[in-house]
Amino acid sequence: MHKDFDINSLKRICIVGAGLLGGSIGLALRAAGFVGTRVGLGRRAISLEKALACEAVDEVTLEPAEGVRGADLVVLCTPIGHFEGLLDAMRAHLEPGALVTDIASTKVQVVRLCERKLPRTVQFVGSHPMAGSEKTGVEFARADLFELALCIVTPTPRTAESAVVRVRRFWETLGAYTMTLSPGKHDRLLARVSHLPHALATALVTMSLTEDAIDLAGPGFADVTRLASGDPAMWVDILRTNRRGVLSAIDRLTAELQRLRRRLERDDAAGLHKWLAGAKAARDAWISSRYRKRILPS
């Protein structure tokens, strides 16, 4: 599958932000046979020292100019809020022809910012590897974090086709399978399957606190609210940068709940059964196709 791309055609890869994801990219690169240099660029010496100690990177620097100099590939793994400052600091020092990508969970605003800030001499395409954990920090990084994960690559009309191909091959080398979507479609669909579910998990926990209802909660509640234990700062960024998608998903959900309300008010047993059975069938089919896909990634 990767025969047209050799990870060792790259000599120097700059990982910006050495946390769980950035560190896992470093470890996965080494596991995939990358023999070049993995440079960790960060804002805090202590995190960079930890990344070195974990062998997630080979060199570290606090200087954006130094980090990107000579790099064939730059992967932005920092919180979205740091992107603008970083892009300003690194843009003049990027190698002509360098490939730049990111791992942010929302794409419209991030891709627009990167396209505006990066020089035309480099190739940029956004990525969203759907892998992670509630845990944060390079100490939880894993070489197999991207194994069979889906990575969505989000080209725009400005993106060079060769950048799309190379970035997809990069993620596939780390074990992911990839697909492309426009940034707009990415954000609209992810609002429904990721961002709204996160907000709902938070809303359910908040609602359960009055009258100590949470004391009656069982394992079902633990599952349905697991996302609410995610990193608040990261989720503030996600909700703010996909505000349109999340607002539209809230409206869809509100309409869905109003339909449920009417079925309950009419005591419509057949309608309730059809709704519950339809969702069960769809979810059961998704779960089994998901595992099939993971056994035989396309």
Add this chain to the structure above:
Amino acid sequence: MHKDFDINSLKRICIVGAGLLGGSIGLALRAAGFVGTRVGLGRRAISLEKALACEAVDEVTLEPAEGVRGADLVVLCTPIGHFEGLLDAMRAHLEPGALVTDIASTKVQVVRLCERKLPRTVQFVGSHPMAGSEKTGVEFARADLFELALCIVTPTPRTAESAVVRVRRFWETLGAYTMTLSPGKHDRLLARVSHLPHALATALVTMSLTEDAIDLAGPGFADVTRLASGDPAMWVDILRTNRRGVLSAIDRLTAELQRLRRRLERDDAAGLHKWLAGAKAARDAWISSRYRKRILPS
């Protein structure tokens, strides 16, 4: 903890409905040292034969009169929709002084029905053991299903205190820990931590089907929607018999989502952070206290 109650003070226990829960009660009784007779009362010979084959019961019958005759304890484990017919069929045959309980997931309507239908010569108190699985059928029954599960017992002003004590001890003998709540409070709080979460899981799956958004869903979506794979017929009963609680929980959630909408529209980063961080702290505290409680049940 159970020194004032010996499960073998009961000679004959009638389990009505030999599915996952009824069968698990039978297996747990044997594991707890019950030496009397476990009678399985059901509507389909095939299910009863399976219950016998699993050794979940000692005797089976399709006749309500025969099932409850001589029983010190009757546990109703059938779908809520069968309660009325069963109560009519068994009421004239219950032993004076017999204890009757049930395992239904909603309590106001069920307890009202049982109190209306059962003769004053028997003692009734409702129960809701919070244990189960997406799986149904006696073949999935387990002797340890109630181990460290919470069982809520729901007395009313009509309930004899001795019935509450005996039913609590019964569930504690099977490994559960117990608490009491009025049927009304039970239904109001369970709507928030169980019935609405189930409806939301269903709504999220339904919403994810347009534009094949579900194809982008990951492990977070699998968790948040796990409840949607539950048995539709059981959930129709739960939603219909706790209509008031569920409608009020929908209204609370809608208000919570409107607050989120306003925070997003104002781009209120501090408000979003406070909301997300508050829910994370509450959930993390709940998860750890839950496990503490389970290690040292009260």
